[in-house]
Amino acid sequence: xxxxxxxxxxxxxxxxxxxxxxxxxxxxxxxxxxxxxxxxxxxxxxxxxxxxxxxxxxxxxxxxxxxxxxxxxxxxxxxxxxxxxxxxxxxxxxxxxxxxxxxxxxxxxxxxxxxxxxxxxxxxxxxxxxxxxxxxxxxxxxxxxxxxxxxxxxxxxxxxxxxxxxxxxxxxxxxxxxxxxxxxxxxxxxxxxxxxxxxxxxxxxxxxxxxxxxxxxxxxxxxxxxxxxxxxxxxxxxxxxxxxxxxxxxxxxxxxxxxxxxxxxxxxxxxxxxxxxxxx
Amino acid sequence: xxxxxxxxxxxxxxxxxxxxxxxxxxxxxxxxxxxxxxxxxxxxxxxxxxxxxxxxxxxxxxxxxxxxxxxxxxxxxxxxxxxxxxxxxxxxxxxxxxxxxxxxxxxxxxxxxxxxxxxxxxxxxxxxxxxxxxxxxxxxxxxxxxxxxxxxxxxxxxxxxxxxxxxxxxxxxxxxxxxxxxxxxxxxxxxxxxxxxxxxxxxxxxxxxxxxxxxxxxxxxxxxxxxxxxxxxxxxxxxxxxxxxxxxxxxxxxxxxxxxxxxxxxxxxxxxxxxxxxxxxxxxxxxxxxxxxxxxxxxxxxxxxxxxxxxxxxxxxxxxxxxxxxxxxxxxxxxxxxxxxxxxxxxxxxxxxxxxxxxxxxxxxxxxxxxxxxxxxxxxxxxxxxxxxxxxxxxxxxxxxxxxxxxxxxxxxxxxxxxxxxxxxxxxxxxxxxxxxxxxxxxxxxxxxxxxxxxxxxxxxxxxxxxxxxxxxxxxxxxxxxxxxxxxxxxxxxxxxxxxxxxxxxxxxxxxxxxxxxxxxxxxxxxxxx
Numbered sequence: 124x125x126x127x128x129x130x131x132x133x134x135x136x137x138x139x140x141x142x143x144x145x146x147x148x149x150x151x152x153x154x155x156x157x158x159x160x161x162x163x164x165x166x167x168x169x170x171x172x173x174x175x176x177x178x179x180x181x182x183x184x185x186x187x188x189x190x191x192x193x194x195x196x197x198x199x200x201x202x203x204x205x206x207x208x209x210x211x212x213x214x215x216x217x218x219x220x221x222x223x224x225x226x227x228x229x230x231x232x233x234x235x236x237x238x239x240x241x242x243x244x245x246x247x248x249x250x251x252x253x254x255x256x257x258x259x260x261x262x263x264x265x266x267x268x269x270x271x272x273x274x275x276x277x278x279x280x281x282x283x284x285x286x287x288x289x290x291x292x293x294x295x296x297x298x299x300x301x302x303x304x305x306x307x308x309x310x311x312x313x314x315x316x317x318x319x320x321x322x323x324x325x326x327x328x329x330x331x332x333x334x335x336x337x338x339x340x341x342x343x344x345x346x347x348x349x350x351x352x353x354x355x356x357x358x359x360x361x362x363x364x365x366x367x368x369x370x371x372x373x374x375x376x377x378x379x380x381x382x383x384x385x386x387x388x389x390x391x392x393x394x395x396x397x398x399x400x401x402x403x
Numbered sequence: 404x405x406x407x408x409x410x411x412x413x414x415x416x417x418x419x420x421x422x423x424x425x426x427x428x429x430x431x432x433x434x435x436x437x438x439x440x441x442x443x444x445x446x447x448x449x450x451x452x453x454x455x456x457x458x459x460x461x462x463x464x465x466x467x468x469x470x471x472x473x474x475x476x477x478x479x480x481x482x483x484x485x486x487x488x489x490x491x492x493x494x495x496x497x498x499x500x501x502x503x504x505x506x507x508x509x510x511x512x513x514x515x516x517x518x519x520x521x522x523x524x525x526x527x528x529x530x531x532x533x534x535x536x537x538x539x540x541x542x543x544x545x546x547x548x549x550x551x552x553x554x555x556x557x558x559x560x561x562x563x564x565x566x567x568x569x570x571x572x573x574x575x576x577x578x579x580x581x582x583x584x585x586x587x588x589x590x591x592x593x594x595x596x597x598x599x600x601x602x603x604x605x606x607x608x609x610x611x612x613x614x615x616x617x618x619x620x621x622x623x624x625x626x627x628x629x630x631x632x633x634x635x636x637x638x639x640x641x642x643x644x645x646x647x648x649x650x651x652x653x654x655x656x657x658x659x660x661x662x663x664x665x666x667x668x669x670x671x672x673x674x675x676x677x678x679x680x681x682x683x684x685x686x687x688x689x690x691x692x693x694x695x696x697x698x699x700x701x702x703x704x705x706x707x708x709x710x711x712x713x714x715x716x717x718x719x720x721x722x723x724x725x726x727x728x729x730x731x732x733x734x735x736x737x738x739x740x741x742x743x744x745x746x747x748x749x750x751x752x753x754x755x756x757x758x759x760x761x762x763x764x765x766x767x768x769x770x771x772x773x774x775x776x777x778x779x780x781x782x783x784x785x786x787x788x789x790x791x792x793x794x795x796x797x798x799x800x801x802x803x804x805x806x807x808x809x810x811x812x813x814x815x816x817x818x819x820x821x822x823x824x825x826x827x828x829x830x831x832x833x834x835x836x837x838x839x840x841x842x843x844x845x846x847x848x849x850x851x852x853x854x855x856x857x858x859x860x861x862x863x864x865x866x867x868x869x870x871x872x873x874x875x876x877x878x879x880x881x882x883x884x885x886x887x888x889x890x891x892x893x894x895x896x897x898x899x900x901x902x903x904x905x906x907x908x909x910x911x912x913x914x915x916x917x918x919x920x921x922x923x924x925x926x927x928x929x930x931x932x933x
């Protein structure tokens with residue numbers, strides 16, 4: 124096969140190598156094989172392999188710095204891996220980005236939006252950029268704004284949205300093109316309880332309709348309540364993965380199991396004695 | 404406590420220096436030395452007015468008045484450049500108001516800008532000392548002037564702090580900055596055209612009025628004392644004390660109000676109407692390029708950072724030729740600079756939304772999408788760019804009776820614009836840099852540590868535009884000696900060559916964007932943090 128070339132004459136990105144699909148990825152909404160990312164000497168993601176079944180509500184948990192955001196960034200095509208392959212619904216994210224990106228909806232953590240567009244304008248723009256007919260985009264945008272309780276704020280600039288509203292409008296943008304897989308990085312962090320309830324309801328309905336939700340979080344109670352599958356990450360590696368009940372094992376809660384898995388059973392005691400008395 | 408504030412400001416200054424890469428620090432220091440040498444040269448120029456007391460007084464009154472105005476306006480235009488300007492940052496510290504005022508006064512006096520002010524003020528003191536015995540008094544006067552600047556500036560910035568912490572306030576700051584730019588252009592034009600005597604007489608009249616305000620009164624005191632006019636000197640001192648007292652009172656009141664109230668709410672600052680279809684252009688758009696262009700047009704109207712660069716470019720297209728060629732023929736060729744500025748509007752186009760670029764990356768999978776996006780951004784620079792360049796060239800051709808030069812000038816100016824737009828599109832992907840997203844200063848055009856990339860990219864865009872215009876310029880030159888037909892050839896060559904290079908650079912830029920999207924995202928996300 125002739126290597127495609129760019130207008131500048133250089134070969135186009137051939138990452139990650141062979142143009143073959145690993146047959147073991149079939150039936151998975153997300154399949155990761157040998158994914159690696161290093162920053163200098165530190166392995167942020169250390170050769171992970173993971174399968175997320177179609178239709179599952181999947182939680183990716185781990186302490187801060189475990190590699191969750193790095194993993195999701197590579198899965199969504201926003202960060203180039205050093206090695207490994209990623210398949211979304213059978214499409215290689217880095218080899219076949221057209222199909223992969225059409226099948227995923229993304230809610231990243233900490234990235235800006237088009238701040239000077241209103242919520243409705245943002246949805247209209249994204250829908251039309253994706254090539255969805257205007258009338259269809261308008262109809263979907265109105266419905267999403269209504270369901271996500273943003274109808275009254277639809278004409279307000281995103282720059283003036285609260286954290287909860289920003290998460291909701293990003294979720295609306297992620298759902299707009301009806302993806303098969305939703306990839307959400309800390310979707311409920313710093314979100315007020317009302318917005319959190321709305322987001323959880325929408326996500327649950329999405330999985331009930333056959334979609335797959337993959338979310339990262341470090342709130343164990345949330346993952347235990349929402350997810351049917353979970354993977355635990357620590358120091359860039361997957362240290363446990365499977366149905367929630369299986370990962371929890373003999374522990375009373377997922378939180379206990381998590382503490383045991385990441386080796387944080389024994390919290391440091393002693394010190395801070397000066398906290399017992401306050402200053403005048 | 405004052406020492407703690409002084410230490411804080413000192414460490415903030417050192418922190419900024421440390422943020423610069425080690426390899427670039429010597430160049431930065433060299434830049435400081437050059438600036439200081441320039442400041443010293445200007446200071447020397449001020450001192451040369453000492454043998455002419457009347458001139459020295461006029462210069463001192465004008466400079467000290469402008470200095471005070473600059474100190475008041477600076478925080479509005481560049482609120483985020485000095486971290487100690489915003490009093491909200493100190494709201495949670497257990498400090499009394501008097502302590503805070505003393506501390507903030509000291510922080511205002513530390514830094515390279517206060518140093519530059521001090522050097523110029525000492526030069527003014529020398530110029531005002533009609534006899535050397537008046538020098539100590541003149542030095543006291545200029546030091547009080549510096550204190551006055553600090554107090555008035557802090558009072559104004561404290562009173563505006565809530566506003567400047569809001570999006571609308573920072574937008575207002577950008578507009579004020581543009582107003583100052585236009586004023587500067589007008590003043591430069593007037594200074595360049597004025598007949599020496601008449602203009603000076605006008606300035607003298609203005610200083611008669613300004614002399615009754617605190618900065619002017621301070622400038623008059625040494626001369627009045629030297630002349631033995633004690634009554635007028637006493638009145639001048641009273642004006643200064645009253646001004647300083649009022650400014651201090653304003654600062655204290657503003658500080659109390661600011662520290663006792665929360666930050667500004669932006670709840671009501673949203674537009675009341677929406678244009679979800681992105682106006683007429685958006686409704687008619689049938690492809691990705693059209694949708695992208697429609698969004699960009701909307702954001703130019705809505706985002707002052709984008710709008711002001713357009714206004715400056717239009718002002719340069721029509722104003723620059725007046726400045727450089729004030730009479731006679733040839734001004735229409737100077738529109739080329741405006742053309743370069745128009746092409747520059749397409750520069751660093753992938754960074755204007757900061758990390759918001761991810762929204763495009765997750766939607767684009769194939770090269771055609773990336774090309775459409777770049778083409779859409781380019782169209783927004785090109786359509787108004789062509790209109791402005793053609794109108795400005797025609798305008799100068801008519802008013803300077805240069806219609807015979809029009810075809811060649813259009814070829815050069817349009818070639819420069821198309822070429823710079825092409826290089827802007829390519830370098831947006833090849834040499835992107837983070838654009839500060841906080842909008843806290845209209846002067847902050849690149850994220851810290853990326854000023855070199857920003858400067859390099861801008862120079863390359865301008866240089867590329869000039870290179871593309873060179874063939875048209877050569878043909879125009881030939882036409883000057885060989886006949887008008889060569890001017891028409893210049894028009895055709897300038898436009899055709901410009902379009903070909905533009906198209907090619909859009910393709911190469913889009914391929915680079917396709918190949919390096921994640922790396923570009925990483926680079927431009929640096930703008931989110933400032």
